[in-house]
Amino acid sequence: MRGDxxxxxxxxxxxxxxxxxLDETWKSSAAIWARFxxxxxxxxxxxxxxRNVVLRVIEIFEDEAALFERHKRQTxxxxxxxxxx
Numbered sequence: 558m559r560g561d562x563x564x565x566x567x568x569x570x571x572x573x574x575x576x577x578x579l580d581e582t583w584k585s586s587a588a589i590w591a592r593f594x595x596x597x598x599x600x601x602x603x604x605x606x607x608r609n610v611v612l613r614v615i616e617i618f619e620d621e622a623a624l625f626e627r628h629k630r631q632t633x634x635x636x637x638x639x640x641x642x
Contacts, residue, residue, distance in 0.1 A: 593615050
């Protein structure tokens with residue numbers, strides 16, 4: 558995420574608050590991202606043919622997926638390193 562979004566990321570989300578975020582907007586956004594991951598951009602013109610909101614949804618979900626993967630690698634790396642035991 559870029560710009561002012563950096564400030565938002567610093568605030569942790571409490572487990573009890575998660576259902577509040579899983580509304581219809583989130584579900585439809587997740588569906589857009591899942592289709593993009595599976596099939597690519599839906600229009601022949603590539604990213605330039607997409608609406609800005611669709612591109613932003615994809616960017617946000619891709620950024621979060623990258624953060625998750627980086628965290629997963631770091632966590633798995635620490636567990637598999639004998640010096641950490």
